[in-house]
Amino acid sequence: MADKITSIDIRILKLLSRNARLTYKELAEILGTTRQRISRRMDRLERNGVIKKYTVIPDYDALGYIHVILGITVKPTVNIDEIIHILVEDENVKVVQRALGTHNLVIHVVGPKDMKELEKMIAEVTRKIPEIDKLDITFITDTVKFEVL
Amino acid sequence: MADKITSIDIRILKLLSRNARLTYKELAEILGTTRQRISRRMDRLERNGVIKKYTVIPDYDALGYIHVILGITVKPTVNIDEIIHILVEDENVKVVQRALGTHNLVIHVVGPKDMKELEKMIAEVTRKIPEIDKLDITFITDTVKFEVL
Numbered sequence: 001m002a003d004k005i006t007s008i009d010i011r012i013l014k015l016l017s018r019n020a021r022l023t024y025k026e027l028a029e030i031l032g033t034t035r036q037r038i039s040r041r042m043d044r045l046e047r048n049g050v051i052k053k054y055t056v057i058p059d060y061d062a063l064g065y066i067h068v069i070l071g072i073t074v075k076p077t078v079n080i081d082e083i084i085h086i087l088v089e090d091e092n093v094k095v096v097q098r099a100l101g102t103h104n105l106v107i108h109v110v111g112p113k114d115m116k117e118l119e120k121m122i123a124e125v126t127r128k129i130p131e132i133d134k135l136d137i138t139f140i141t142d143t144v145k146f147e148v149l
Numbered sequence: 150m151a152d153k154i155t156s157i158d159i160r161i162l163k164l165l166s167r168n169a170r171l172t173y174k175e176l177a178e179i180l181g182t183t184r185q186r187i188s189r190r191m192d193r194l195e196r197n198g199v200i201k202k203y204t205v206i207p208d209y210d211a212l213g214y215i216h217v218i219l220g221i222t223v224k225p226t227v228n229i230d231e232i233i234h235i236l237v238e239d240e241n242v243k244v245v246q247r248a249l250g251t252h253n254l255v256i257h258v259v260g261p262k263d264m265k266e267l268e269k270m271i272a273e274v275t276r277k278i279p280e281i282d283k284l285d286i287t288f289i290t291d292t293v294k295f296e297v298l
Contacts, residue, residue: 005211005212005213010212013205013207013212016204016205017204017205017207018202018204019202019203019204020169020170020203020204020205021169021170021203048211049208049211050207050208050211050212051205051206051207051208052205052206052207052208052292052295053167053168053205053206053295054168054169054170054203054204054205054206055165055166055167055168055169055203055204055205055206055295055296055297056162056165056166056169056200056201056202056203056204056297057200057201057202057203057204057297058162058166058199058200058201058297058298059198059199059200059201062154062197062198062199063154063159063162063199063298064154069248069255071220071251071285071287084293087294088293088294093294094294094295094296094297094298095292095294095295095296096292096293096294097289097290097291097292097293098289098290098291098293099218099287099288099289099290100287100288100290101285101286101287101288102220102285102286102287103285103287106218106287106289110297110298136220136250136251136252136285137250137251138220138248138249138250138251138252138255139248139249139250140246140247140248140255141246141247141248141249142246142247143201143244143245143246144233144237144245144246144247145236145237145242145243145244145245146201146202146204146243146244147243147244148204148205148206148207148243148259149207149212149243149259
């Protein structure tokens, strides 16, 4: 991260976090600047990885899916990088996060509502992780608020 | 959810989940259909709440923040709706999710890197939740993968 984050960057990020589909023109009007400047700042934020992705937050229930969070604690001797490398390739695993604290790995699985099938899917994923000390399974029933910044 | 989700909806959602800034024109070209149809389907998905939000996934570390997940289990007698109502209003609480399983409430806090300040912020949030049975605190150190669908 060589480039400094400026206050205009933060303002752009806040606006995009509420609506990632705002056009350069709309952002420029709200922030009282030019399209060119917005475009330049956003390119930079994307290139630097400050913006990892523009995405949608869907209602999984409406789509017929269940959103499951697995909070995983592995034994201290385990190489987390190796596990992450394997999990990232698994298309059933949507989110992979390194962590510190109660869990040292947080993964999200989006699966079928059928509990027997879901159980099978979760088992297939967790089988890839050696030496799990603790596995906390949480089914998200409703995302009431989702903000980023 | 009166309207049925069609296969074109799913294809639109998958594309937007990878890049929420795709224009109607780009989506139409990829899916071999018209701008009008894309616009109509997206309006519908937004109106129905199937698309809850278009947002960005930022690199919190680069912005000087820490992303903390609190997995909370409250006593069975507690009214979760009341707690959610209070937490949603707290600007330090970015994500609020109802849940079933290990935790019955998952909340995300984005706070300062200074651990003393962060501790204070977390304490202020958790103080609003009566009768916590179990609180799991997980600091996200890296979001390696973030997909939605």
